[in-house]
Ligand SMILES: Nc1ncnc2c1ncn2[C@@H]1O[C@H](COP(=O)(O)OP(=O)(O)O)[C@@H](O)[C@H]1O
């Protein structure tokens with residue numbers, strides 16, 4: 001049995017709904033379907049989730065929200081009309097959103113989260129109704145009914161273990177089950193969303209919960225490429241990538257698959273196949289536990305902006321027991337999570353997502369580090385990007401780092417930081433954000449041109 005998740009781009013319009021239905025009908029193993037909210041129909045379109053966030057914003061400000069409400073409904077109406085389905089569905093969607101607004105109008109955070117979740121919730125109802133309209137035995141399954149229980153952290157929910165006791169019961173149900181992605185229920189009964197792009201997480205949880213043979217993740221590209229296709233034209237397709245490799249690549253910018261979606265399938269050893277809704281015949285990319293490394297030590301290159309680095313110098317830092325703990329405690333006190341801590345004998349850097357460091361927080365953090373840790377020097381560098389070179393075979397291959405630094409030198413990219421060693425499958429480079437594209441392109445040319453053309457197939 002397969003769990004098949006269809007991302008926002010796959011359910012953005014009536015035409016896409018038709019393609020999705022054909023894919024589902026083409027394989028009886030596709031029994032559990034997870035859907036996102038309608039995504040972008042064209043490059044500068046707005047995703048349903050963003051329309052709903054805008055709607056919540058207006059309500060929170062106490063302003064008139066007729067226009068924002070209308071935009072949300074129009075997206076569904078367009079789909080319903082083109083699919084020649086009953087107008088009743090639209091009335092149900094309007095009632096659903098209206099009731100969420102009246103229930104949570106005095107609690108802006110809950111309202112935002114419930115409205116965000118309604119994008120996938122109403123779309124799942126719509127998909128189930130469409131499959132029924134086509135004569136299929138299909139039903140909508142609410143995440144609470146499915147047993148998707150999550151921590152009560154709006155916008156960053158995490159799955160609770162008890163879900164895995166409930167989810168197997170889904171297998172007893174007849175017909176095609178359509179489950180909305182992106183949210184679950186807290187133990188107190190609140191709707192709580194995952195982080196953005198989180199329908200991938202739902203799909204993975206359901207696949208792990210029902211012990212599916214395969215988790216199919218349908219999107220709008222033929223495969224996961226070795227580099228973001230928006231940065232390099234016609235990059236190599238990855239046929240296989242391991243969970244560990246994919247976790248690093250997703251974390252570092254491969255938005256095609258959510259990094260938090262890897263844990264459930266990894267733990268239960270369920271293979272993932274990323275496939276194209278627009279071209280379902282293409283084989284796609286398999287995410288698996290092991291792959292033959294052969295002559296492909298590097299599998300992909302990813303990069304992401306939005307990082308900063310707090311750098312601290314203190315003479316004899318290596319002799320000071322507890323320095324690292326106290327430094328990280330200051331960040332913990334401010335609720336800041338960090339990403340990396342490259343260090344030397346007398347210095348340490350803490351790399352973090354820069355949105356966490358507002359000017360007030362920055363002032364408090366730097367002041368506390370200076371006074372409580374009595375450092376010799378403290379500096380902060382903003383506008384950084386991290387570039388990851390990822391591959392299972394890297395640790396056992398000679399010259400990988402040399403190739404990278406040579407490529408950066410040739411491309412005129414200044415290296416701010418290198419971090420290798422703690423992860424067995426990746427090497428991290430810090431560069432200025434405005435050099436990110438050049439850095440990724442330079443690395444791609446180095447590792448993937450010619451040398452890899454025998455082992456990788458190219459995008460046509
Ligand atoms: N390495 C990569 N391989 C393939 N696609 C990638 C990669 N990195 C980023 N992407 C982007 O991810 C997009 C698919 O993700 P997303 O838009 O979230 O899909 P969905 O709407 O199906 O959830 C692709 O269209 C592509 O632009």
Ligand SMILES: N[C@@H](CC(=O)OP(=O)(O)O)C(=O)O
Nearest residue numbers: 007008036049196197198199
């Ligand atoms: N709709 C949500 C969740 C999601 O997974 O969407 P998509 O499949 O379009 O990435 C978001 O936009 O974040």
